[in-house]
Amino acid sequence: MTTHTLDITGMTCAACSARVEKTLGRVPGVTKANVNLALERASVEAAPGVSIEMLIGAVDRAGYGARLRRDDRAAQRLADERRDAERRADERQTLVRLVVSALLTIPLVIGMLPMMTGAGHAWIGPWTQTFLATGVMAVAAPHFVREAVAALRGGSANMAVLVVLGTGVAYLYSLVLVLLGETHAHLHYEAAAVILTLITAGKYLEARAKRSTSAALTALGRLAPREAERVGASGTEIVAADSLEPGERVRVRPGAIIPCDGRILSGRSSIDEALVTGESLPVDRKPGDAVTTGTVNGEAALDIEVTAVGADTRLARMTRLVEDAQIGQAPIQKLVDRISAIFVPTILAVAALTFLCWWLIGGDAVAGMVSAVAVLVIACPCALGLATPTALVAGTGAAARAGILIRDIETLERADAIRTVAFDKTGTLTLGEPELVEIAVAEGSETQLLQLAAAVEAQSEHPLAKALMQRAGPDVPSAVETRALAGRGLAGLVGNRRVAIGNAMLAIEEGADRTAIDALSSSLTAQGTTSFVTIDGRLAGAFVFADRPRPEAAGVVSDLEARGLAVVMLTGDNEAAAKAVASETGIADHRAGLTPEDKIAAVREIGAVSDVAFVGDGLNDGPALAAARLGIALSSGTQVAREAAAITLMRPDLRLVPAALDIAQRTKRTIRQNLVWAFVYNVVGIPLAALGILSPVFAGAAMALSSVSVVTNSTLLARWKPELDAARRNVK
Secondary structure: OEEEEEEEEOOOOHHHHHHHHHHHHOOOOEEEEEEEOOOOEEEEEEOOOOOHHHHHHHHHHOOOEEEEOOOOHHHHHHHHHHHHHHHHHHHHHHHHHHHHHHHHHHHHHHHOHHHHHOOOOOOOOHHHHHHHHHHHHHHHHHHHHHHHHHHHHOOOOOHHHHHHHHHHHHHHHHHHHHHOOOOOOOOOHHHHHHHHHHHHHHHHHHHHHHHHHOHHHHHHHOOOOOEEEEEEOOEEEEEEHHHOOOOOEEEEOOOOEOOOEEEEEEOOEEEEOHHHHOOOOOEEEOOOOEEOOOOEEOOOOEEEEEEEOHHHOHHHHHHHHHHHHHHOOOHHHHHHHHHHHHHHHHHHHHHHHHHHHHHHHOOOHHHHHHHHHHHHHHOOOHHHHHHHHHHHHHHHHHHHHOOEEEOOHHHHHHHOOOOEEEEOHHHHHEOOOOEEEEEEEOOOOHHHHHHHHHHHHOOOOOHHHHHHHHHHOOOOOOOEEEEEEOOOEEEEEEOOEEEEEEOHHHHHHHOOOHHHHHHHHHHOOOOOEEEEEEEOOEEEEEEEEEOOEOOOHHHHHHHHHHOOOEEEEEOOOOHHHHHHHHHHHOOOEEEOOOOHHHHHHHHHHHHOOOOEEEEEOOHHHHHHHHHOOEEEEEOOOOHHHHHHOOEEEOOOOOOHHHHHHHHHHHHHHHHHHHHHHHHHHHHHHHHHHHOOOOOHHHHHHHHHHHHHHHHHHHHHHHOOOOOOHHHHHOOO
């Protein structure tokens, strides 16, 4: 299956997004379609034979517009900038319509106050009322009429249809009375004018608030610079950043934005990574260190070797992950969309029934018309459609700004239910920078033991391998047929000798005697992780590595426990090393000597009684991350860990673990609040309007206020920042 992302234009409410989603889902070969009203975007999963033209044509026939989002990041950025400019221009036009409508509506309302309050006749004559109301209709109504006609032509009814029907009936009824000379009749021009003005105001405020909820994603899209200074044999030249190739060399001046992912070849500087990782303070970088697209160079020039550009950069992957999360749908949103699909036709029926009941039973056709107009206006499902997507966009955007990448909407659902957090030890609770603190030799010399073990570890990315290589030095022999033995260690051939390094289980598998292993273990004095080395099946020696816990680890454990969560440590390390770290971090429940299979079993065992999140970073953590209810990976870890996790922390700071759970809970809570707001307005407002208690003017105000309140509530979520000080206060 292929996934296509489309930008959708012309949507105004939940009925629109539900219509577009239903239309795309009916295209032969399409298996799944999600439409996000807040982002005005659709994600379509389809068979390879489904063309883009088929999808765009289906959306066009439904009365809306569609445009494919491109894989070319530079081209898509230009397209996004054009669309953003169009939205800003539309905002300005809406503001102009609002100002003109308000200037015409205010004197109309003031002039009709006596009639509206029942205190007497209007202060302005019927033709003046007609002139003012017609001006409002001419300025504010055409926008809604075009949207309504497009929706009806596509076979659906949306918010614009309700607005046009409601205001149109009130205006035309009043106009007919004036033309017939009924100068003393109660005219309803003010209802049409006020409704259009208030709804236009609501649309303007809603557009501004929606833009702020997606500000984080917009900021990510603008981080990558368009140009780079490439260093060649003949000097430097300014080129397009997207034209860079891996292996080329670029120069980044002080204060410039880094145009690619790369490795520093020369120069030392501080790098501001705030917008990519959420780290507020600049980070010192030196030759050999990796740098990321979109980060800002500090005080010194750097020469960088390009490792990735364009769609392959960390920034591009991060942006895609945030986009994918924001375009998803919560299970409750799918229910909302099903309701929205039948909502407008149902309201049209309710309005018609309201009019008939007032006319046939109450004998008052005018009161029936007024109540029907109020029903049409109060029922607009804008707030209903915006409730979930605006909260989702705001929450995932705020999380990304803090350095927390949430894979999808289902992750938020799972994160809210977590009651236990299980941590890996090495590289997660600890710094992942172990030092070789003791060597014990059973056969041969210490130099030989180091050289042979380092040869096997030379291609490994494991922290223990790096510590061993630092001690052994650069000149080590080559190994062949090296392979990782999951949860046990590494083995390979050095010359004609088979060398294995890993835990006691691997040593025994290789043929070492258990008694010799125990004797060697008892001779070790240092606390830490022990790796045994066998050569041709015989125990040759052991290394002890010590790894310090992260400075914030104890505070994070205390913070999680203060939130009512249980904390567990699951590690493949030996009991002594596990116990030492558990003691320093304050974890009461730790389990040591676990293989990847054991970790999965432990996660499932805990998960049987409590929803569990697993936090890890290593290759052998991938299965446990996937098996847990919620997988959280540190970006400093392996690609396998990051791919298996539902949440990725963009910097190795454990304080982001409780922060990730916090933003997930807040996002879900905001979605619930928004839906309550939306449903309350409709559930309470529609009966009041039908009974004549709620006038069309107040119905229009309530309808506009419902959308603005929902989007504003989501905008407050967009201001969320992680409470990192909580972990600091709990440091033991």
